[in-house]
Amino acid sequence: MQGPSLLGASVMIKRLRAEVALAARSHAKVLILGETGVGKEVVARLVHMHGARAGCPFVAVNCSGIPETLLESELFGHVRGSFTGAFRDKVGLIQQANGGTLFLDELGEMSLRMQAMLLRFAETGEVQRVGSDSGTLRTDVRLITATNRDLRAQIDAGAFREDLYYRLNLIRIQVPPLRERGEDVLLLLEHYLQCAARAHDLPMPSLSEDAARLLLTYAWPGNVRELRNVAERLVLQDRVGPLMPEDLQLEIRGTSATGVIVGALPSEDSVPRPMMADTGMTEQAQQLWARLESGEDFWAVVHEAFKTRELTRAELVSIIDRALQETCGHYRDMLRLFHLPPSDYKRFHAFLYQQRANLPVAPYRNLRRRSSIPVYMGPKTSWTGPS
Numbered sequence: 001m002q003g004p005s006l007l008g009a010s011v012m013i014k015r016l017r018a019e020v021a022l023a024a025r026s027h028a029k030v031l032i033l034g035e036t037g038v039g040k041e042v043v044a045r046l047v048h049m050h051g052a053r054a055g056c057p058f059v060a061v062n063c064s065g066i067p068e069t070l071l072e073s074e075l076f077g078h079v080r081g082s083f084t085g086a087f088r089d090k091v092g093l094i095q096q097a098n099g100g101t102l103f104l105d106e107l108g109e110m111s112l113r114m115q116a117m118l119l120r121f122a123e124t125g126e127v128q129r130v131g132s133d134s135g136t137l138r139t140d141v142r143l144i145t146a147t148n149r150d151l152r153a154q155i156d157a158g159a160f161r162e163d164l165y166y167r168l169n170l171i172r173i174q175v176p177p178l179r180e181r182g183e184d185v186l187l188l189l190e191h192y193l194q195c196a197a198r199a200h201d202l203p204m205p206s207l208s209e210d211a212a213r214l215l216l217t218y219a220w221p222g223n224v225r226e227l228r229n230v231a232e233r234l235v236l237q238d239r240v241g242p243l244m245p246e247d248l249q250l251e252i253r254g255t256s257a258t259g260v261i262v263g264a265l266p267s268e269d270s271v272p273r274p275m276m277a278d279t280g281m282t283e284q285a286q287q288l289w290a291r292l293e294s295g296e297d298f299w300a301v302v303h304e305a306f307k308t309r310e311l312t313r314a315e316l317v318s319i320i321d322r323a324l325q326e327t328c329g330h331y332r333d334m335l336r337l338f339h340l341p342p343s344d345y346k347r348f349h350a351f352l353y354q355q356r357a358n359l360p361v362a363p364y365r366n367l368r369r370r371s372s373i374p375v376y377m378g379p380k381t382s383w384t385g386p387s
């Protein structure tokens with residue numbers, strides 16, 4: 001079985017590989033920092049795979065979008081009857097990672113109460129199941145954590161515990177954004193074009209020189225994850241002849257407000273929240289849509305922005321409207337579009353209902369599908385969501 005690898009020939013990526021190798025030689029806690037989609041999870045897996053724990057489990061948990069009480073029982077386990085729905089004892093993920101590595105992704109989203117519990121575990125290696133009074137279990141787990149947040153700023157704002165930060169930050173690995181990796185962009189694009197061409201049994205497109213130049217100046221806000229999705233869409237276009245800048249602009253247009261395409265932006269782009277004529281969405285909603293397209297999930301993007309009031313209800317509705325257009329009025333297909341597992345359906349629907357964003361589907365049912373909907377590839381982590 002072939003594991004993940006860090007592709008690239010840039011100085012940045014070589015340095016990163018060396019840091020990974022160094023981290024793999026010890027059992028110390030690792031904190032991985034970097035923007036979304038840069039490869040933080042790849043780095044975590046490599047540290048585990050190249051270390052002494054390679055033969056033991058690697059358990060990944062995404063801390064965002066999971067209600068606090070559920071995260072607690074997922075991590076620490078629970079005993080039967082400790083809360084409604086706890087029908088049997090459950091071994092927590094920490095214990096499942098025993099001897100191996102626990103990877104906590106999106107650490108910056110953790111509540112202060114969970115941070116306190118994590119700190120206790122980080123200090124002692126002990127876990128106590130929810131509802132258990134029969135003492136604690138000792139574990140031997142290497143902790144690797146990751147976030148795209150600025151934890152120092154969160155500490156200043158009182159949202160992250162400084163003592164936990166120092167506990168977790170023994171080895172720190174900063175993963176550079178794609179735009180700082182020079183020609184790696186082209187190397188990675190070629191790799192993903194090849195993968196997509198093989199997967200869809202379509203020819204691999206070639207790039208014109210102008211198109212390559214455009215890719216090198218684009219800011220890639222969704223980093224490698226975005227690049228992978230762009231590559232797949234380019235293959236699915238199945239064009240004749242090399243790809244021209246126009247072909248690319250169609251694919252990376254959605255993110256142009258954050259990722260500056262040199263010379264391709266209209267000058268009035270800085271006007272706050274204008275309506276985009278073609279989609280009826282504000283700029284803010286369009287940006288979030290682009291992040292969804294680049295592979296991030298609904299909870300991390302839309303739900304989060306709504307919670308922090310960066311997104312208005314009208315904007316939420318406009319996003320659902322667009323998704324209904326793309327799915328011809330099928331909410332279940334929307335889950336795939338938003339990179340959510342089918343088991344999130346209830347929670348998703350409850351959220352829309354609560355916000356009165358559960359638009360009726362009838363008007364959308366006779367539309368022709370606008371795009372191919374990505375197939376949900378299974379959970380990114382071992383957490384499978386509430387059922």
Ligand SMILES: Nc1ncnc2c1ncn2[C@@H]1O[C@H](COP(=O)(O)OP(=O)(O)O)[C@@H](O)[C@H]1O
Nearest residue numbers: 005006007035036037038039040041042224225
């Ligand atoms: N240097 C790289 N080489 C190959 N694939 C990469 C690289 N960096 C990231 N990826 C891929 O990009 C996607 C996003 O990576 P991930 O580790 O989930 O990012 P993050 O956790 O930082 O959001 C994954 O499909 C991963 O395999």
Ligand SMILES: [Mg+2]
Nearest residue numbers: 037040041105
């Ligand atoms: Mg991640």
